[in-house]
Ligand SMILES: Nc1ncnc2c1ncn2[C@@H]1O[C@H](COP(=O)(O)OP(=O)(O)OP(=O)(O)O)[C@@H](O)[C@H]1O
């Protein structure tokens with residue numbers, strides 16, 4: 001299930017000068033980001049700092065007003081110029097998103113949720129898609145739930161299905177938006193364990209999270225955002241352990257007090 | 260009470276239901292639903308003219324009496340050179356009516372599907388039309404079954420208006436027998452009873468359908 005392309009460590013995803021406003025609200029004010037193949041980047045920051053908007057932009061769920069996104073060495077999307085549907089679709093194909101509230105399709109079984117994109121969008125033969133889905137479900141311990149409907153699953157199980165649905169899209173980059181923040185505390189561990197496994201297998205991931213302990217454990221780099229800008233970035237033990245900037249320090253202190 | 264009259268008239272009245280009321284309802288509802296879906300999607304369009312047209316259509320249908328719509332089509336159109344016979348006139352009027360009311364129901368149902376469902380559909384690569392068909396409409400359908408069932412049951416009763424444009428259906432059969440026998444009370448109560456039985460049956464079918472559609476929702 002791991003992406004076996006060569007070139008681990010080569011730049012895979014680059015974001016430069018990304019800008020986005022909602023009306024008068026300037027949400028992203030020139031974001032730069034670089035993710036190397038196989039790297040895990042944790043995006044942290046206070047509420048409203050624009051983390052979700054960055055992830056959504058990477059998956060073409062939001063169209064930035066300016067700046068650019070590069071994925072691999074053949075896809076460059078320049079938002080300073082008019083961007084066509086085709087470009088947005090190409091960008092979307094490179095990544096897959098795991099949502100905070102899972103967003104599973106409630107009228108479909110677990111298996112149907114997972115094969116929906118491969119079969120109905122990518123036109124993969126159904127038997128292949130089913131075989132792959134079953135293998136992935138097995139990996140996250142949900143093989144016996146393939147015919148269950150989402151409402152019959154716990155939050156943690158639903159989120160693991162969400163992860164499998166994303167994996168089945170065979171993306172180059174996995175995007176997680178606070179994948180555990182809607183979960184009961186006792187269910188968080190299972191989901192984090194799956195994400196940890198994926199990182200060990202070499203998946204490239206961008207994870208928005210408030211779980212600083214987890215970020216420290218799994219991330220190769222932590223990026224701290226505030227008010228639409230990247231304030232500080234670096235190794236987890238530096239950014240979360242001995243932050244250089246006041247705002248980072250305040251943020252880390254506040255989160256640690258909460259637990 | 261003239262039981263003999265009840266016995267002899269029941270045949271024609273039930274025949275009026277089976278050959279008139281029920282097929283008229285089914286045909287009008289099927290066409291009306293297709294129209295309603297089209298109008299609902301137009302109403303949700305980002306193109307101003309398109310959504311404006313849909314809005315105007317809904318407004319006219321909901322703002323004028325069904326009986327008047329029926330008369331315009333059957334008695335009015337011939338004077339501009341367009342004569343439509345009773346059955347097609349009735350089907351046109353009733354399906355246009357269902358199209359107007361149903362459009363609002365379907366539109367509301369589509370809007371009730373959480374935004375996250377559109378996003379998840381896009382995430383797995385679906386363009387708008389495919390997302391609508393595979394992800395949004397099946398969920399909207401579930402939400403719209405109860406109000407659409409009510410529209411359907413109303414339609415059964417509304418088809419009695421077709422008697423006024425000479426369609427032979429349940430109520431017209433009763434009227435004709437009443438005119439001959441002069442037993443208005445007996446025949447109109449009998450007609451009411453037959454409508455009631457049909458609607459009772461439909462309400463039961465409605466709850467069965469709702470229960471079936473509920474199978475993927477937590478209780
Ligand atoms: N669709 C939208 N329309 C208008 N404003 C929006 C929209 N999406 C986000 N915003 C605004 O953009 C800002 C950044 O939002 P974003 O969701 O990216 O923040 P975040 O860092 O993910 O916050 P949180 O930690 O609360 O999830 C917020 O002020 C939010 O209100």
Ligand SMILES: [Mg+2]
Nearest residue numbers: 051052053177
């Ligand atoms: Mg967010």
